[in-house]
Amino acid sequence: MEEPTVPTPSHRPKVLLVDDEESILNSLRRLLRTQPYDLLLATSGAQALEILAQQPVDLVMSDARMPNMDGASLLTHVRERHPAAVRIMLTGYADPTAIIKAINDGQIHRYISKPWNDEELLLILRQALEHQHSERERQRLERLTRVQNDQLRQLNSTLEKHVAARTAELQQTADMLDLAYEELKHSYVTGTEVFSLLANLRLPPAKQTNRQIIELVRGYCQAHGLDEAVSRDLAMAAALYNVGKLSWSDTMMVTPSDLLRHTDRDRYRSYPKQSESVLMTLDPMKDAARLILHHQERWDGSGFPDRLKGEAIPFGSRLLKLAVDFVELQRGLILERQMNTDEALLYLRQYAGRLYDPDLVEDFIQVCAAFLSDITLIDPAVKVLTTRDLAEGMILARNLNADNGMLLLNAGKVLSGLLVEKLIAFEAMEGGKYQIFVKVPEAVEAALKAQG
Template identity: 70%
Template structure:
């Protein structure tokens, strides 16, 4: 590295000595010749003012008595025009009025008497210049601090603008990603419904369930205001709940679950886990996959695969269980007998508190009554009775089918005593118990309107 330049070196202190006596100036010059000062000498106030106007002066020491202008006045002018200069009064006579003027108007740092003590003189000048330099450094640092604060404010303002702009960009990017992710989820939801058609190709039309399960779940979500995310997950779960069955044989695919024997029953109990495993690798499908995993859990904890109980079962899984069983009961996939919609709902009610969430079940029944045209269970003019509760003159509200699907009695049939006895005997012979839907006379509807149908 090179030597520091002259411009970089601190300048020497400028000292101006003013006295009308050449001898005094000569003696002061000799005293200060070894000090790091640039000395300026003046024999009058006028000469001193000229030097102040053209030279950088740090300390002005003036004799009290000068021709044309006394030293106190000179110091007062210097204080007015050059307030940063340190001022000292040198007096040979104790003129109190002049000293007071120098203090009050000239704001002198100190006053010294003639003759002076050299050591005291040197110490006074050194202290005065040290004070001057300290004050100048303080002012420089204050100015630097103000400048840096100003620059810092400008930088902060610029940084805030950049941060705000960047935040806006990031938010816009995040919004776009959220939108893209929502679009991806929507695409997945649409794709799952299309894929469910492939699952249905393994089944004859009379055994296909996915479309009806999807529509039931959607109807429930619409009526009960389920949020969009849960509605989408439930829709995907309804579309693909039985994807784990694709590896089954054709005969097992159409067999009622109640008639399966070991090892087919064990394979049946494994299908929710198989379905979940196939879907868990697809991130947008993971929540739907969890609903599928637990849709065969039972309210009393006797279900599979994890024996969850009560509200530990995810809400979506409880709802999916109701929709799946309601449709599969009508397709002969749970029991050998094909039930109609009302019979399926009666069956679900029979197992409320065991297989199904009781409160959710009642909400589901109301949705079915509002959504499906063939459901009469919510009709106050229809009552469900057992065969031994039947009486002459009652009118069937729905067809009565045997467990094997054979039509026993058609809707609108008026019952008589022998017909009721035959029905009771047929039940005993078949080991069955039927739920019979009866149309109430108009005068009895008010009595039964608020009653829950009896499960036989």
């Protein structure tokens, strides 16, 4: 394997652009001419390999469809001969087979569709090169760690008379090195997270879901001591659950599922099967693919694709559905209105036994409470009431927003009789139905009990 270049402050990354259309290369050259990169251009895979044989290159971005040698084959050769180079595929057509080949054989870093967004492409290149720099730094630190450990062992063998005095200091140094090494391992991007990034690139930041779903699923696995294999499959399923949506239009990607109609509705219901089909070709993904296939099944049997019911639904699929719905409700991908965290958890609780495994819901809520800081639902002093159940003296536990997102009242507001009447009137005028999170002081609760 070739030794990666050690980054220096003066190092300018070399970027090789490969496309059989010179107009595309010219467009990319104009876009990148102000960037701190040295640009190299090639109009074929063979020419690109000749350039790589003559000089080190930090990043290769290749078109997918080219005569003689396509982009996936070129990037596979690059991975085999120049593994330190970051690999990106650029294409103007949707071809799952080419994407899978590029990911499996070429181990590409990213996939970008034509026509590209200039700002997005610049951001992707910058992030890819920053990641490469971080990886090289990780390797440098690993080498440094090995050298320091060797030095410590030599010091230990030659200074036996001073072992007692130095033991605590050496142990502290070793612990710090081990901690740094563990942090470096955790920062390394896994293969499934590459797939996750492909899906996220199709969504605006406010609609991206995969990262939070992965964290919630891992949190549940840790809290309940699930074994390593189960935890690994669940984490991969969380990262890849929506890979079947990559062929959707941009509009459909951000439309709430409850608003989809006709053909779009049918395409939505087929995405778990499409996700599974893509991943079943990868042997290590087969168990995760099965969890993805059934993550839209419902506890009462009304889900899809196979209308499984109750415990016939795999456990991991039931857990994944809770995490997916919890996050997508807050992103506005299920209902037209975006919910806050408490409203999303209340929704899960309300539909326990219909959409969700009733034995999993409360455990999941507790895990969410442990990982998220803005949840009031688990506080026994907090009640969820309608406007007509409100009473003077109650205190808002959360901000109250209208259905259009406008802030009506801040958390901590003490309700007066007049304010309750205004809320009822506003709700009637808007035609909505608010769920209001309040704390009920003991005196107010005692007065309510005395009344009725």
